[in-house]
Amino acid sequence: MSTLELEELRVLITALDSELLELLAKRQQYTNSVAETKIRNQIPVRDHKREEQLLIRLIKKGQEYGLDPHYVTQIFHVIIEDSVLNQQALLAERANPGSSLPLNRVAFLGDKGSYSYLATQKYFSRRAGEVLEIGCSSFAEIVEKVESNHADYAVLPIENTTSGSINEVYDLLQHTSLSIIGELTHPIKHAMLVAKETDISKISTLYAHPQVFAQCSHFLAELGNVEVKPCESTSAAMLTVNQINSDSVAAIGSEAGGSLYGLTAIKSNLANQKENHSRFIVVARNVVKVPLQVPAKTTLVMSTVQKPGALVDALLIIKNNQINMTKLESRPIAGNPWEEMFYIDVEGNVQDGPMQKALEELAATTRYFKVLGCYPNEEINATKVAAVNALAE
Amino acid sequence: MSTLELEELRVLITALDSELLELLAKRQQYTNSVAETKIRNQIPVRDHKREEQLLIRLIKKGQEYGLDPHYVTQIFHVIIEDSVLNQQALLAERANPGSSLPLNRVAFLGDKGSYSYLATQKYFSRRAGEVLEIGCSSFAEIVEKVESNHADYAVLPIENTTSGSINEVYDLLQHTSLSIIGELTHPIKHAMLVAKETDISKISTLYAHPQVFAQCSHFLAELGNVEVKPCESTSAAMLTVNQINSDSVAAIGSEAGGSLYGLTAIKSNLANQKENHSRFIVVARNVVKVPLQVPAKTTLVMSTVQKPGALVDALLIIKNNQINMTKLESRPIAGNPWEEMFYIDVEGNVQDGPMQKALEELAATTRYFKVLGCYPNEEINATKVAAVNALAE
Numbered sequence: 001m002s003t004l005e006l007e008e009l010r011v012l013i014t015a016l017d018s019e020l021l022e023l024l025a026k027r028q029q030y031t032n033s034v035a036e037t038k039i040r041n042q043i044p045v046r047d048h049k050r051e052e053q054l055l056i057r058l059i060k061k062g063q064e065y066g067l068d069p070h071y072v073t074q075i076f077h078v079i080i081e082d083s084v085l086n087q088q089a090l091l092a093e094r095a096n097p098g099s100s101l102p103l104n105r106v107a108f109l110g111d112k113g114s115y116s117y118l119a120t121q122k123y124f125s126r127r128a129g130e131v132l133e134i135g136c137s138s139f140a141e142i143v144e145k146v147e148s149n150h151a152d153y154a155v156l157p158i159e160n161t162t163s164g165s166i167n168e169v170y171d172l173l174q175h176t177s178l179s180i181i182g183e184l185t186h187p188i189k190h191a192m193l194v195a196k197e198t199d200i201s202k203i204s205t206l207y208a209h210p211q212v213f214a215q216c217s218h219f220l221a222e223l224g225n226v227e228v229k230p231c232e233s234t235s236a237a238m239l240t241v242n243q244i245n246s247d248s249v250a251a252i253g254s255e256a257g258g259s260l261y262g263l264t265a266i267k268s269n270l271a272n273q274k275e276n277h278s279r280f281i282v283v284a285r286n287v288v289k290v291p292l293q294v295p296a297k298t299t300l301v302m303s304t305v306q307k308p309g310a311l312v313d314a315l316l317i318i319k320n321n322q323i324n325m326t327k328l329e330s331r332p333i334a335g336n337p338w339e340e341m342f343y344i345d346v347e348g349n350v351q352d353g354p355m356q357k358a359l360e361e362l363a364a365t366t367r368y369f370k371v372l373g374c375y376p377n378e379e380i381n382a383t384k385v386a387a388v389n390a391l392a393e
Numbered sequence: 394m395s396t397l398e399l400e401e402l403r404v405l406i407t408a409l410d411s412e413l414l415e416l417l418a419k420r421q422q423y424t425n426s427v428a429e430t431k432i433r434n435q436i437p438v439r440d441h442k443r444e445e446q447l448l449i450r451l452i453k454k455g456q457e458y459g460l461d462p463h464y465v466t467q468i469f470h471v472i473i474e475d476s477v478l479n480q481q482a483l484l485a486e487r488a489n490p491g492s493s494l495p496l497n498r499v500a501f502l503g504d505k506g507s508y509s510y511l512a513t514q515k516y517f518s519r520r521a522g523e524v525l526e527i528g529c530s531s532f533a534e535i536v537e538k539v540e541s542n543h544a545d546y547a548v549l550p551i552e553n554t555t556s557g558s559i560n561e562v563y564d565l566l567q568h569t570s571l572s573i574i575g576e577l578t579h580p581i582k583h584a585m586l587v588a589k590e591t592d593i594s595k596i597s598t599l600y601a602h603p604q605v606f607a608q609c610s611h612f613l614a615e616l617g618n619v620e621v622k623p624c625e626s627t628s629a630a631m632l633t634v635n636q637i638n639s640d641s642v643a644a645i646g647s648e649a650g651g652s653l654y655g656l657t658a659i660k661s662n663l664a665n666q667k668e669n670h671s672r673f674i675v676v677a678r679n680v681v682k683v684p685l686q687v688p689a690k691t692t693l694v695m696s697t698v699q700k701p702g703a704l705v706d707a708l709l710i711i712k713n714n715q716i717n718m719t720k721l722e723s724r725p726i727a728g729n730p731w732e733e734m735f736y737i738d739v740e741g742n743v744q745d746g747p748m749q750k751a752l753e754e755l756a757a758t759t760r761y762f763k764v765l766g767c768y769p770n771e772e773i774n775a776t777k778v779a780a781v782n783a784l785a786e
Binding site: 005006009010012013014016017018019020021022023024025026027028030031033034037038041043054057058061062065066067068069070071072074075076078079082122125126161201268273274275277381 | 398399402403405406407409410411412413414415416417418419420421423424426427430431434436447450451454455458459460461462463464465467468469471472475515518519554661666667668670712774
């Protein structure tokens with residue numbers, strides 16, 4: 001077989017990939033129709049039992065075609081996740097008639113190219129309407145933009161798998177009247193980005209957001225004698241490096257973002273943890289109603305009375321109502337050095353009976369208590385196929 | 394639309410999924426043919442430029458069909474990764490004629506259901522020949538099985554994203570004559586597994602491998618008053634819980650593994666880090682030749698002479714030969730309290746000119762130096778599409 005035949009094979013692959021895309025698009029139409037029937041018949045979006053049966057059948061079928069069970073599982077996890085997220089977005093839209101805007105004005109940290117910008121693009125890509133991006137230079141400005149009706153939504157990072165919770169955002173949530181209406185997780189892949197062709201040994205100054213420096217601390221320690229300059233956002237760091245245009249300065253950020261500033265990566269995977277994700281919340285002036293068919297999360301904030309075991313009592317209320325807690329975060333209260341504010345994420349919908357009971361009990365026993373928002377749970381747990389390894393044998 | 398129509402839609406989706414599988418299988422045949430032409434014409438397996446163009450075209454085509462660019466990128470990253478790993482396996486097989494065995498005897502930690510077992514299944518699923526699993530109760534026993542020709546391969550965990558390097562395995566590598574011939578990364582998803590229907594509050598004893606306890610330390614701290622009992626492997630923990638068959642004991646391990654012991658999960662995602670992966674190495678008695686078209690990694694072990702800056706000098710040799718170091722791990726040398734053994738992973742093939750130069754220089758300047766193995770790099774870096782977000786707008 002010659003190189004010409006390689007070209008022939010590539011033509012065949014290109015044609016086949018188009019067929020694949022066509023099928024994926026058709027499948028999306030079918031699952032959107034499925035969502036419509038689920039809305040009409042009040043059927044839950046997820047059905048893990050059915051998904052497992054589906055995966056088992058696909059794995060067996062795939063084996064007939066000589067496909068590896070792990071590969072089939074991986075492909076269909078992506079397909080099912082996309083289908084679930086689309087169905088959830090559709091159901092949420094229907095449950096909040098009039099909430100879909102032709103133009104979504106979204107405030108976020110930084111400018112084109114920042115991680116918040118990439119997360120914003122991803123979140124709104126599933127939603128109707130155009131997006132107008134409003135880049136801001138601080139978290140406080142972002143929240144203020146929505147409060148003052150200069151933006152409809154804010155996208156805020158709240159937690160990173162490497163550097164932990166973002167305290168400043170939690171502290172802002174303590175005082176705002178805005179509601180959390182959504183969440184998403186976005187991979188954070190740090191690369192060293194330069195404006196001119198250069199070598200890593202020539203770099204003497206690095207620009208990045210302080211959180212980014214924290215997430216790459218091992219790499220920075222190895223790098224040694226380089227000056228680090230904190231910027232207000234990743235995109236500000238990129239812009240600075242673009243403007244200085246020297247072979248001795250670099251920014252840390254995503255390759256995709258950097259390319260918007262003409263920067264190229266000279267080293268990738270700089271984060272301490274290989275798997276580095278940020279969780280973002282989406283906030284708005286009005287609460288949204290999450291349909292009961294969609295798995296929901298609720299974020300609460302509370303301060304307990306000053307007596308021993310008060311927090312444990314509050315957590316027992318949650319537990320005794322069979323509600324699963326997914327996160328507990330405490331933050332000091334400004335001006336009250338001996339008190340703490342607790343932020344709690346639970347799985348559940350504020351319209352649910354057990355949740356309403358828990359919320360009433362909590363409100364009655366805590367000093368301060370507020371529901372920050374109830375929103376569709378976007379952490380799609382892939383359905384496990386227990387038998388995948390047995391099948392793989 | 395009625396529930397009957399839901400069934401009709403599901404029939405359509407089932408038929409469409411079969412078509413998808415058929416296309417994926419056909420695509421795999423094409424890419425295997427591509428591998429054959431690459432072998433004959435000495436063309437590298439990866440071509441990031443081509444992959445980027447491919448992705449851009451697919452994203453644009455997908456948009457015509459109404460598909461989200463992130464979704465298309467995600468699907469084709471899985472497809473391309475599978476294709477690259479298959480091509481690499483095929484090339485490696487051809488470069489080592491006679492190395493393919495009709496039966497691969499593989500030694501690993503634990504028994505059916507352990508993480509090492511799942512990793513073994515995954516690694517050998519791409520390779521020719523049947524697998525005979527040889528469960529062992531310690532890392533030393535695993536290595537001994539291969540050294541004494543009672544097994545052909547050993548699969549050993551070397552590093553975990555949460556708990557770090559596995560020192561015991563590094564220390565064994567110091568003394569063995571075996572070679573590293575492959576690597577793989579496998580997700581580690583810890584769940585609480587029980588034999589009888591029960592509630593988490595009833596569990597008084599937990600069985601797991603000590604590394605697993607370390608990876609779930611936050612969860613264990615929250616859990617409070619539960620006795621933890623270390624086991625030699627995850628599968629031993631599962632077997633114990635299966636045998637005790639009580640509603641007050643649980644094992645920590647994968648759902649997929651647990652199902653082989655009739656255990657079910659009452660709580661998932663127990664690890665401190667949501668993204669928890671282990672890297673495994675595959676070792677054998679004979680070295681393998683990695684074809685130059687396949688991205689390779691080489692693992693070195695060395696101890697430097699006792700003079701200031703000796704390690705830095707060694708690292709400079711690597712750097713000055715333009716070789717990228719991906720990991721550096723130091724371990725004390727038994728009996729020599731002031732000396733350290735260094736394990737270094739670099740990107741490169743021992744047949745490469747710069748690598749050979751570096752190896753010669755290192756051998757000449759270190760006290761002790763050995764190549765532990767050169768093997769195909771299985772960390773498939775997904776080709777970034779810089780324009781994905783611009784396209785998404």
